[in-house]
Amino acid sequence: MSTAQNVLPQTPRLLRALAGETLERPPIWFMRQAGRSLPEYRELRTRAKDFIAFCHNPEMAAEATLQPMRRFPLDAAIVFADILLIPRALGQEVWFEAGEGPRLGALPPIEALSDQVEASTGRLADIGETLSRVRAELEPDRALIGFAGGPWTVATYMIEGRGSNRETARTFAYENPETLDALLDVLVESTARYLVMQARSGAQALKLFESWAEGLSEDVFERIVVRPHAAIVEKVRAAGVEAPFIGFPRGAGAQVYNYAEAVPVEGIALDTQATAQLGRTLQAQGRTIQGALDNLLLRAGGPALDARVDQLLEQWGQGPWIFNLGHGIMPDTPIPHIARVVERVTGWRRSA
Template identity: 80%
Template sequence: MNQPVRPLLLRALDGETLKRPPIWLMRQAGRSLPEYRELRTRAKDFIAFCHNPEMAAEATLQPMRRFPLDAAIVFADILLIPRALGQEVWFEAGEGPRLGPLPSLETLAGEVEASTERLASIGETLKRVRAELEPERALIGFAGAPWTVATYMIEGRGSERSAARSFIYEHPDILDGLLRILVDATARYLVMQARAGAQVLKLFESWAEGLSEDVFERVVVRPHQAIVAQVRAAGVTAPFIGFPRGAGALVESYGESTPVQGIALDTQAPLALGRRLQARGKTIQGALDNLLLRAGGPTLDARVDALLEGWGQGPYIFNLGHGVLPDTPVANIQRVVERVTGR
């Protein structure tokens, strides 16, 4: 009897050095693809789109049909959790997310269990995608990490996050309470995703920059540790990828103290840093500049080759340092995928 095929992404996260790295791209589902933009017109708004399993599964699968990518990432959004906890969330066209006033900690804490039920549509999306996806291609679930989600909940929108960073010092007890609630809600959400078919779980800490070492430990490392511990306590063994974007030199301490199998690196990450993380037993992911992917040309080819050569001698997942930009030419994505996969 033939043994089931183990996806390249899972093998890389097991610590294997492969003949070529698996490839997937952050924000590959949507934005740059014309078929996604057509699909998006059918939803009344972005949140409705995320909560429609048929449409969200289609958005997840569209890039898998176009490119020989090794993994799909479920189409969702990091701000579905605060909405599920009872905070008002909406998206302004051309401006991004908006959030209503931060509810009290007591109100939020009382909604943690119900929040998972309110996110059940994401689990249904995962089930649909897993049923259609080939067994050799992995399925990734994800959530926004607590600090990043908290910045939106505190500020009410995307910004330079000065108000949220000031909140750390001015309202420490409230912040710590908010992070604990988000840890619990996020862990439950990720357990649900794994049980619905996600084989890898990713924590997007999109706003890890500008934090002092002690604050980084408090608002990034400890919440990530707690989420992994809760997910493991629930019996979920899916590997984790952590993405402390913008953390700079603190990425190494993150790797030493956070029990994730993979670490996603942003655009600024030196090749030497990635090799040090590999030597310490971590699989690394990233860090191609999404602006370079958009620009294309010989410089893009050279950077792809440099990343493959610099990190290909250890466990490595080819990816970007941030998400695909909406106006990225599809031909540039195809060129990179072909250069990495050879097909």
């Protein structure tokens, strides 16, 4: 149920939208806006020993978080971190190969991972410090988002040891259901603790990135995506945290309806394939939606980009909606393309 009537006008635009309010124009931020495409980020990155050291350096991570906020009139910042910090905090070896992405060591026994859950939150305290630094500098009308990877997505990396087509992890889910469920339970607990810490450090909204939710049958999707997400939200709420959640079951297609029905998140992030009707249906059911511009179109630019932005504004701007991408900003996205979209969205007004 919408709580828009209880939201003060000076509340950050993102939080107003997540409370169910239809604004005169949607709030805007971009997935992976902290870093990647900005030259100032690339210069900053050279000062860190490696990517993990960068994430665990609150001064540098706060600077990366704030850089896009200085360039563009975005309505929200998202903390600079990575979804694979949790496996590392649980005791699995994690590193990043230049030009190739993440690598993980052998999956430790579930019992060993479980023994590290309580300690894992303390090992992630640097991210809390980053959030505190950003919140202290960020204007009060701009929201700060904390996040974590969805348990299934994180588990795929832990099982396979790298990014891939996830066939090995999906096969593991069928062949070792009890082991996978136990791993997901560990990740639910550690993720919930991590998000509680983020909220207490200054995060005003929390996002769950289930980046690899595609290709799952309905029963498996319910077991390894819906159930863990619902459990995380329940645990975070039980800890007294009221920050709204955005859930992102990327690639789930029509199963987004099942997700929205079963997971008590305030916002549903949609990917590039989402239809206009899907978004409108979710809005009519009282959910705020987020998305879903193609990140490749943002990179390509031109008249097609303008046309698609305008189309999205018209199809979803009459309900609670956060303008965003269907996936993260590509590293080689021209900055003028980003600026053009931000200008187009912030200058738009919905019809009375």
